[in-house]
Amino acid sequence: MKNPESTVAKLVEVAMRRYDMIQEGDRVLIAVSGGKDSTALACDLAKKRAWWPARFEIRAVHIASDFCACCEKTSLVSLLAEWGVPYESVRVPIIGRLKPGRSMNCYWCSTQRRTELLRYAQREGFNKIALGHHLDDIIETLFMNMMGKGELSTMVPVLRYEKYPVSIIRPLALCEERQIEDFADYKGFRSAVCTCPFGLASKRRSIRADIAALTGGSGAVKRRIFESMSRVKPEYLPSPALDEDRA
Numbered sequence: 001m002k003n004p005e006s007t008v009a010k011l012v013e014v015a016m017r018r019y020d021m022i023q024e025g026d027r028v029l030i031a032v033s034g035g036k037d038s039t040a041l042a043c044d045l046a047k048k049r050a051w052w053p054a055r056f057e058i059r060a061v062h063i064a065s066d067f068c069a070c071c072e073k074t075s076l077v078s079l080l081a082e083w084g085v086p087y088e089s090v091r092v093p094i095i096g097r098l099k100p101g102r103s104m105n106c107y108w109c110s111t112q113r114r115t116e117l118l119r120y121a122q123r124e125g126f127n128k129i130a131l132g133h134h135l136d137d138i139i140e141t142l143f144m145n146m147m148g149k150g151e152l153s154t155m156v157p158v159l160r161y162e163k164y165p166v167s168i169i170r171p172l173a174l175c176e177e178r179q180i181e182d183f184a185d186y187k188g189f190r191s192a193v194c195t196c197p198f199g200l201a202s203k204r205r206s207i208r209a210d211i212a213a214l215t216g217g218s219g220a221v222k223r224r225i226f227e228s229m230s231r232v233k234p235e236y237l238p239s240p241a242l243d244e245d246r247a
Helices: 004-018 036-048 074-082 106-124 135-149 177-187 197-201 203-215 219-228
Strands: 026-031 056-064 087-091 128-130 158-160 167-169
Touching: 004 036, 004 177, 026 036, 026 106, 036 056, 036 074, 036 177, 056 106, 074 087, 106 128, 135 177, 135 203, 135 219, 203 219
Parallel strands: 026 056, 026 128, 056 087, 128 167
Antiparallel strands: 158 167
C-alpha cells in the first residue's frame, strides 16, 4: 500500500510547481482551523520548507471565533510545535459582528475570517496566505456556483488580489479529501481535529452527496471535472445573454 503521506506530498509538489505557488523569499501564512485539511497542509509545508528550491518562511495563524467550543486547539498547538511551525491565535467576534435580525451562516463566517487573515498578513508582512481547500472543495464550489449563481467559477489554486499585496494559494488543490483523510489517519492527528458545528447543515454537504452520486465516487472522474475547467472551448458554449434593453 502506498504511503498516504507520500501521496499527499507528491500531489502538493505537483500543484506548487504547476501553478508556481512559491517564489524565493515568500512569507507564507498558513490559515489553520484545527481541521484535518489545514493541519495536513501545515505538516506538508513544514517539511517542504527544508528542501524546496525557493526559500520561504511559514507561520500558522488560527482565527478563533466566538461560537466554537474547541477554539483553544491544544492538540493543534502541540503538533505545530513538533513540526517547528510558529503559531498565533487571533480571536474574532464573528457572531458578535452580525447585524440585528441576521443569522449565522457559512458565507458570513468565511468572509469575516478571510478579512482578518488579510489584515493579519499585511500587518505582519506576509505576502502569501495558504488555505487548506482540496480538489473536492474546488469541484463542489464549481457546482454550487453553477446551480446557485448561474456562473462558471470556483476556488482557484492561486488568486492574486488587485487591492492587496497578498496572494491566496491552495497547495492541496490536486488532493482528494479521501487522500487527506488517509494522511491524517496515518499521522495520527485525525482524531485530534475538530469540525465546525455550522458545517453539518451546510449546502456544501448536499452538493457533496450529489457529486458522489454523479461520479460514483471515482477519483478519475473528479479529476477530469477539475481539468475541464482549464480546457474551456468558448465556441461550444452559449454567448452571454444580451441586456433586456438591447434584446
